[in-house]
Amino acid sequence: MTEVATVKDTYLAAFEAFERGGAGGSPGGLLGLRREAIARFAEQGFPTVRLEDWKYTSVAPIAATAFRLADGAFDSLPAEAIEALVVREPVAHRLVFVNGRYSAKLSSLAPLPAGARVASLAEALITDAAVLERHLARYAGSEGIGYGFTALNTAFAQDGAFVHLPSGVRVTEPIHLLFLATSLTTPVLAQPRNLIVADRGSEATIIERYAGLGDDPYCTNAVTEIVLGEGAALEHDKIEQEGELAFHVGTTQVVQARDSTFTSGSIAFGGRLTRNNLRVRFAGAGGTCALNGLYVPHGGQHVDNHTLIEHAQPRCTSRQLYKGVLDGGAHAVFNGRVIVRQDAQHTDAHQTNKNLLLSEGAEVDTKPQLEIFADDVRCTHGAAVGQLDEDAVFYIRSRGLDTQAARMLLTSGFMSDVINRITVASIREELDGLLLARLRAGQAARETR
Secondary structure, rough: HHHHHHHHHHHHHHHHHHHHHHHHOHHHHHHHHHHHHHHHHHOOOOOOOHHHHOOOOOOOHHHOOOOEEOOOOOOOOOOOHHHHHHOOOOOOEEEEEEEEEEEOOEEEEEOOOOOOOOEHHHHHHHHHHHHHHHHHOOOOOOOOOHHHHHHHHHHOOOOEEEEEEEEOOOOOOOOOEEEEEOOOOOOEEEOOOOEEEEOOOEEEEEEEEEEEEEOOOOOOEEEEEEEEEEOEEEEEEEEOOOOOOEEEEEEEEEOOOOOEEEEEEEEOOOEEEEEEEEEEEOOOOOOEEEEEEEOOOOOOEEEEEEEEEEEOOOOOOEEEEEEEEEEOOEEEEEEEEEEEOOOOOOOOOEEEEEEOOOOOOOEEEEEEEEEEEEOOEEEEEEEEOOOHHHHHHHHHHHOOHHHHHHHHHHHHHHHHHHHHHOOOOHHHHHHHHHHHHHHHHHHHHHHHO
């Protein structure tokens, strides 16, 4: 406990120095939010397993490590380092961040429709102060899904991605936000802050990707706020493939206006410990959201997905499909919560979590939740944990495949239901390859035991 308290005090002292240095050129309103956030972090600290939402996920290794706050871009990174990570077909608008800081050298922006903005948050703090004043840090609070992590991010947020789509604008090419972590002499804490604002009737696809370029330990504490105007449509795909010794805590807060559509794809297969918090709030009637997730931890990895959909307005529809494939001694957590407020009549909500265990040492804790305060709704939820159906394996073997190929085919089919919902074909193909390689490595490891 003393060690954890010392690390916490280190961040509090770092904020005092940050504020004395001008707090990253914060506008007046943001400076006030920073001070409120650091006060909440001082009060809350990091979550512990005594909290219900964190009972299966201990962040003690993060809380006890004095990570160095990232203080500048790592400009010596060669362009070849990201060759395997960029979206090529179709050509995407690309922003690249290294250790949480924007790298102009690695980024590439094609011409955008009139009025659309895709930029770094550091730049937007100067050029788009009015939009940031209205939206930044107004949705992802420091309580609830993020706890002290969100507060710490808000206090120190200096860079990340800023996307603003004016009314009626449709960006046809994907917007690729690539966040890289690279080796440093001491473990680094990167804290990107992303703001995506899609005004009335606008439309885009955004790929938010986190990847490690080495095997050294580090921590990513990312917060993304997404604001959808009336009738806006956004696909947001988050791919997490951090380094094997890395920690990743990601919080995404979505607010939807009337008749808006939000589609989320969450793919997690990296890191020592991963926690993804995703919260959607229907602030207008007639909205639709679909949350699709796939997690494939192996070895001793731990991945925790917490989702919360708040139906606060009538006639909204939500769908959740999360699947897990676990190998080795991996541990996964899924907590999916749906709240239907009293005025949210004619809500239609469905939630499914399915998990496939490939080894005896793998473990899943799943907890779907429905809280319904309206009386004219249609809501269902379900969860399942199991192994491959041996009858199905036998059937495929009868078609001429060996046991290994049969099991691989069934597992791939189990995952494809989520992967195929991503609309960018090149991302689907790449993920198929990465996941197939993960399955083969796991199978080879089991055969050598």
